[in-house]
Amino acid sequence: MREICSQLVLLLGRPVDSRLGYEPESVFATSARKSTPQPQVQQGECSMKDDSNASPIRYIALDIHKYYSVVAGVNRDGEEILPPCRVEHMNLEEWLGKHLLASDRVVIESTTNAWHVYDLLEPLVAEVLVANPIKVKQIACARVKTDNKDTLILARLLAANLVPTVWVPPQPVRELRQFVSHRRRLANMHTQVVNRMHSVAHRHHLNHPKGKDFQPKNTAWQQDASLSQLEKLQLELDMATRAHLEKQIEQMTRELGRMSHKEPWASDMLYLMQIPGCGVVTGMTIMAAIGDITRFENPKALASYSGLTPGLEQSGVKLRGKGITKEGRRELRWALVEVAWRAVRADPHWKRLFEELKKRMHPNQAIVTIAHHLLVVMWHVLTKREPYRHYSPERIAYKYLTWSWALDEEQRGGMTRPQFARYYLMRLGIGDELKRVALNPEFPYRLASVEEVLAIRPELLRSE
Template identity: 40%
Template sequence: MDTLEIVPQRFIGLDIHKHYFVATGVNPDKEQILGPQRVPNARLEAWAERELCPTDAVVLEMTTNTWKVVDTLEPFTHSVTVAHPPHVHLITRAQVMTDKKAALILAQLHAAGLLPPVWVPPQAVRHLRALIAQRWKMVRLATQAKCRLQSVLHKYHLEAPLKSDPYTPQMRAWWEALPLEPLEQFRLQSDLDTVAFARQQLERLEQCLAHHAARDERVPLLVQIPGIGFINAVTILAAIGEIGRFPTANHLVGYAGLGTKVHDSGQLHWRGRITKMGRRDLRRAMVEAAQSAVRHHDHWKVEYQRLCGQTAKKKAKVAIARKLLVTVWHTLAKDEVDRFATPQQVACSFFGLAYKLKVKNLPDGMSALQFTRHHLDRLGIGQELTHIPWGSKAFKLPPSQLPPAG
C-alpha cells in the first residue's frame, strides 16, 4: 500500500539542537503518547529504527542540517514535514519555552494540520545551492581583502598603475614594493594571498557550475532575458527548484521577497517596502540582473528612466528586478520567448553562453553555432537569421530546421 494512503496514527515533533534532539508524540486527538525523549544526534538513525513506524508523521523546524535529518527519517515514517520557524511562532507565542514544550507544540500543531510544509528540495538542488553559496562566500572573501588593500592606498595617498584591476597576479610585485612598516607589509601580503586564493577557488567553482549549466536545458531559456548570465541563471534555478511549485508569477515574486508590504484595512491603505521575506540569493540575483539590464537593454533603460521619475533610483532598480522575475516565471513555466528581446539579441546571448560554458562542455558535441541554432529553433524564433554579429566579425549560423516565418 502507498504510504500516502496510510492514515497517520502518531504525530511526532522533533526539537533539534546542535548535539541532541527532543522527541514528543501525540495521537490524532492531540494527547501525548510518546516521550519526551532526549536523544543524541549521533543516535538518530538507531532511534528512528527503534521508535518509528510507517504510521508516524514527523515534523521538525527548519534548522542547520535539516535535510540530512529528513533523509534519515523518511524510510521509517509515513511522512516527514519541515516547518518554517516564523509560521510556528505566528501560531503560538509562549512566554516560557523549553525543549520538551517545543517538541509537544510541534506535534500538536501537526496533528491539527496547522503547519504548512516547506518544500524539500531533491539532492541535486541541495548540492547546487551549496555550490552557489560557496561561490558567494569566495566573492565576499575577495571583496573584503580588496577593500583592505584599497584602504592602504587611501592611507598613503597612492594610486595603482593599473586602475581597471589592481589585484591581478601581475600587480603583486608592485604591491609588495610599497614602502610600508613590516607589520603592515605582512598584513598586505596576507590580503594579496587571500585575493589569489579566492580567485583560484572562484575559477574552480565556476568551471563546475559551467559543466552543470551546459547540461541544463533551462539555462538558455533564462540567458535570453536581459541581464542574466549563466552564473545568475544557475543561481535562479537553484533557488527556485521546480517552477511548478509556483502557480503564478506573483507567488514566485513573494518567494523572492520582492513583493511590497501591503496594509489594507477599512479606509486605510498603503504599500511599503519589499518584504525581503524570501530567498536572499534569488533576490540578489534578480537585482544584479536588473542593474545590467538597465544599462544595456533599450526597453529596460526606458522603463528604468520612467520609474526614476516616480521614485528613488534604488527602488526603481528593485522594481525592474521584480518585473524581470515575472519574465523568468513566464519563461520557465511556459517556455515563452522574452517579448522584449529581438532574435538577434537572443542569438548573441546563446552564442556568448556557449563560449562561457566552453565548447567542450556543450551537449551532443555541438559547436557554439550549432548550440545557438538549436536553442533558437527550440524557442521558435530567428528562422531568418543567417549570421551572428560578434564584434567586428559575423559568424554564419547553420540553417534553421523550422519552416520559414510567415
C-alpha cells in the same frame, strides 16, 4: 475563523482570542487539560511501540539541534503519548528505525541539518512535513520556551493540521543551493580582501596604475616607502589570499557552467538565458532558489516567495506601504538585482523603464522594481516554455553565444560556439533561417547550420 480557534483551544489548552487566533501572553496550561493516563516509561527509555494490534495515527515532532534531537508524540486529540526525550544524532537512525511506525505522521522544522533527518524519516513513515519555523512561532508562542515545550507544540500543530510547511527540494536542488551559496560566500570574502587592500592605498594617498588592480604588473605601489613593514606584510598576505580565492571562484564558476548545459538544469536555462542581463552564475542561482517553477501558480506567488513584493500595514482606514518583505531566499534577490542592473545597462527596453522609474523614486528602489518585473518575465518564459517576446531570434541567438563564451569546449559537450548557439535555437524552435548574428555589422558572428547540428545531435531530429 471559529473552526481554527477551536482547533487552537484543543491544541494549546488555553483561551483563544478570536481576533488573534491565540492568546500570546498566556502560558501553556497542559496540566489543566484532562488527559487519559499515559503508560509509564522508565527513566532513560523512549518507547513508542504499541502492543495492541490497532495502529492509530500518531503525530510525532522532532526538534533538531546540532548534536541531538528532541522527539515527542501526541494522538489525534493532542494528548501526549510520548513524553519528550532526547536522542543523540549518532543514535538517531537506529532509534527511528526501532520506534517509528509506517502509519506515523512526522514534522520537523526547517534547519541547516533538517534534510539529512528528512531523508532518514521519509522511508519509515506515512508522511514527513517540514515546518516553516518563522510561521510556527507566529502561530504558537509561549513565555516559557524549552526544547520539550517546543517539540510538543509542533506535534500538536501537526495533529490539528495547522503546520505551515515549506517546499521540500529534491536532492539536485539542495546540492545546487549549497554550491551557489558557498560560491557567493567566497565572492564576499574576495570583496573584503580587495577592500582591505584599497584601504591601505587610500590611507597613504597612493594611486593605482592603469589596468586591473592588484595584478603583478600593477603592484609596485605596495613597496612604497610610505608603507610600514607591517602594512607591506599585510598586503603580501592579502595578495596571496586574493589569488587563492580567485582560483576557487573560477573553479566553481566552471562547474556551474558545466551544470548549466546538463539536465536537470539545461531545459530551464534554455529559457532563462534569453532574459537580458542573465548569465550562467545568476541563472543557476535563480534556478537553485526557484527549484520547480510549476509550484508557483502565478507570477504573484513567485514574486511573494522572492521577497521583492512591498509590505503593507493597515489599521482601520489607514494604509501605510512598507519596503519589500525580504522573505524567501536571500541569494534569489541578490541574483535578480544583479540581472536587473545588467539589463538596464544593455537593453533599451529596461533602460527606458528604469529612467522613468527614477523620476519618482530612488534608483535603488527603481532597480528593485525592475528586478520584480524581470522575475515576472522569468515566470512566463519558464512556465509557458516560450521565447522572450521583446527579443528577435537574432538577439536570442546572441544571448546563446554569450552563454557559449562562458564555457570551454568540454563544457559545451564538444560543440563549437556556433554549434552551441544553433543547438539551443533549435531546441527553442526559432531562428532556422538565421545564418549569422550581426547586431554590430563590424563584428558579425557565424551560426552553424541546422544540418551541421543535426549531424552531431540526432536526438533533436527524433524530438521533432
